[in-house]
Amino acid sequence: MTTPPRIAIVGGGPAGLMCARVLQGHGIQPVVYDTDATVDSRDPGGTLDLHADSGQIALEDAGLMEAFRALARVEGQAKSRRDQHGTVLAEFIPAEGDEAAPEIDRGQLRTMLYEHLKPGTVRWGHRLRHFTPLGGGVHRLEFANGADTEADLVIGADGAWSPVRRLLTDAVPRYLGVHFLDARFDDVDTRHPEVAAIVGEGHMFSTDGDGRAVIVQRNSNGVVRGYVAFRAELDWHVTAGVDVTDREAVRSYLLREFREWSAVMRPLITDNDGDYVQRSFWALPAPLTWDHVPGVTLIGDAAHLMAPFGGHGTNLALLDGAELAHAVKRENSLDDAVVRYEAAMFPRSGELAVNANTALTRFFATTSPDAPHLPPDHAREHQNYEARAAEYRRRRAEDGHWSRAAGT
Template structure:
């Protein structure tokens, strides 16, 4: 970036916070605005899986992958599928080293990201009222608390009902035809042993192939989140004359809806701690695109809210945030960065959204049971690991990328290991300086200690998994090549 832009992110969910963290690691200032009064102001929801090829790559860029792993639950990847009679249709237990889709509570993830931002980055209690484009491509932001600010880059990370999205598209979320009733089970192993046994360490999915399902997911600290899910009208409560605050009436209604289901599964309806929360599933049209507009873009649910099937929403939001931040740091202008980001994000999000929405439709379809409809988690995990490797190949300076460099010195070939972080890197463990990438061109300064101490300036061109360049010192220049992968 040739000038330092004023960057505003609206929304302090995982995508917005991740984007802010990576921007700050690149030395860029950013303000994040959120309606909540604080990071723990509301229930952030249940658990989610961060995938190796998206959410975990984003955490690498944020320098927080190790911290994530201290909180994550690899055992939470376990999944069991049942029919309405309680018959086990399939079961998956992850292998000991399987971390392809580690689980973490949403609240824990949000707190982790917020805690690693510069103090004061998030302006809590700021609900966006209007965002107005100005003639020079900037935006004026007015908040309901009276705060007014301007931004050279406005990033809408404010979820399904984004107030930033109308600057780019008239598209709005529509009801999918599926509603979830959210229930909570506390101290589950002691107080709700039947629920604990059904859910195990991970997830349980039960369906009757008639548009109804019971879903349980293990959270941390002895909690289970349960979902009573139905294909139904958006106003089903009004049609039934039902007040969800009346727990007894709600349970009676649900027992009728789930008549014929095994009594072993009924604790998901009858035994929750507290009342039910209605969560109708809304999705944006998919695939969704828009024409580029100066100084503004979207990430996460603001750009591509989709069904929760497959768990792609948060993963894509975080990857969106990391890629947008990298583009802002590396491109000469804000709009160059937006174009680069949207060129990748929009088609990728469209593909995942179509797939996730179709998968939910299949799960809640009224049809005969087909074993082929049950996902294969082991295959999905293998695919995620392969996709993560391919992502790093296509993004050669992404965090965690390692290269073997071969220098053609007068005394023969010398090998070194170059490892990239988000904003810098190391050569044989010694930090490099002045790291700069422009397109496929790379430049950095390094200090070597063998065969003698020397400061070198390296310039190189990257082509996929190969690098070709020259290292210049005060009195000499030598050629080098590089290949992706650790030094042998």
């Protein structure tokens, strides 16, 4: 490309910020537009694990592994599984030196990526209102605050309900039939020692085999996030006559629904600090592909929103952003870059999305005779992350087309 491309990234989550960081390492200056007022203006959610074969590769490409390690919790890889009575069914404690999937708070990851961009890269408070194809792959973007711009490449990093996706496909997310209530425990070791003991250093997952589960995750700064999950229609609270803004009303409902759970496990459901936050599981059709459209593509959840089983969503989002940035640098045209990126992204994300969505549906469908109630083999899972990472790096070394961003 003989002139610097005008690249607009719509969405300032991990995918969009990673893409911008690697592009800047290649000497290309994109602009990121995000609806949020600031990087930390809303609750970003809990913790996530960054896998050696995807998220960590992207961080290496961005020159951010040292910054990541300063925040990551290697001990957070620990996991346990209990039944509804509190009986430990399985435990995983990472071996010394195991860094296949360290944990980091979502908010910390987003802030870290943002702080390693050039000042002014992200335009906060920009909600995309309208886009117009102008021909030749150029699009005009108009924002609700009155700003507008033209771009040679629009990268949709705008999440589950991506407006940019409408330029490529009419696919929309579907509800997977599982709802959960996000609960928070602050200063957990002092104020909620029973919760701290159950969750340990990492994650604890518990299910009763009848479509109900509780997941608690250790975050940084003495915080534990808990997720009370159950099969339900989207309007479950209307049918049940529960005011979801009334914490005590929600607790009473949960005590009825989880009445078979023991007193040992009940604090995970009822003793949270603050209100319950409603969340639900949605997914795009998988595998999802689309015909190439000049001047536009998708990364992250905008491209492959999937169930959280396996924790692949953010990892794929980071890898998407890095690989698209590499392609933009290395290919002769933006069209060639997008074609190359999508050719690799479609099969990689499609298989993982199918598996994640199927696992969640089977897990919460209690009539399924082969529902995966047993915990995965986390030690083998970590070995697989490392093996795939080594294979990924080997292929990159053989293909000089892919290289780490300069100056990172």
